[in-house]
Amino acid sequence: MKAVVLVGGAGTRLRPLTYTTPKPLLPIANVAFLERQLTWLARYGVDEAVLSLGYLPEAFTDHFSDERFGDMKLRFVVEHEPLGTAGGIRFAADGINERVLVCNGDVLTDLDLGAFVDFHESHGAEATISLARVDDPSAFGVVPTREDGEVIAFVEKPLRDQAPTNWINAGTYVLEPSVLSSIPLRLNVSIERETFPRMLERPGQLYAMRSEGYWLDIGTPTKYLEAQMDVLEGKAGLPPTPTAVEREPGVWIEPGALIASDATLIAPVLIGSDSTVEPRARVASSVVGPRASIGAGAVVTDSVVLADTAVDAGAELDGVVLGPDARLDGKAEA
């Protein structure tokens, strides 16, 4: 099966990190987010992914320069102006005349895609949306359904106490070719605000499947930090990285890391490859990236130190994403 992954957004809420690295290539526990997503797709038999690019496209073509990810073939389609979610899907899927999976390139999930496609097929839907349950739906597109899953309405960002349900559009879709061809080519169109609401005019086309699995939109600084801790705690379904070894529960070390015997590591923690943690340093609930250094006596709490970054002796970091390739010689806190 083919997938279209929407990765063309500018990721403004994660600036300044996204000035140089597009959001889908930012690391989550030392693995580029998009690699985690492609691993998930591959697990369910997706053998070709079309990356719908717009912002910083060269970052993607450089990262996946052999146009493959494992056994999966990658294709790059670059928009020269933002086409929105539906416009981006239509442009990327041009020439594809079969059912496709579509996912937002900023959602960390362990959704069972096999069950999702079965649900779509058994309902004879033209399009199926995955739904996730959140405590506060006011920042999301809320999707009430009938008992059998047929979508009743789309309610964008309702007031918390006026939301008809806590089930929100989780950003993974199955679309039939009829839906793709109904989207105008090369126009800016939103799937959430235009394509799906228009499908409600004809009953029996649009369904949604509720999933209780793990789901997180990584698009804000708080969620970006939260995603890393969730991965370290195994909530997203896999060990944090293929090469990390769990030295004690929740303390993961990658090859080549040098950790002083009197440094303190408090789970969940991941220390990246070829990094150093010097004497008396304390790293708690944090990720240290590859080739980073944590100086003697430094204290790193609830933070992510990105690749090639130096935290000097005695420095303190709390609730912060630092780097890549930066240096801290004082105190930084959120």
Ligand code: GTP
């Ligand atoms: P913010 O600027 O912080 O809102 O982030 P964003 O640019 O990623 O936007 P948003 O979170 O709404 O996007 C959801 C998903 O759609 C992300 O994976 C984006 O990369 C992608 N996306 C958003 N707009 C476009 C677009 O115009 N074209 C393409 N191809 N993808 C898009």
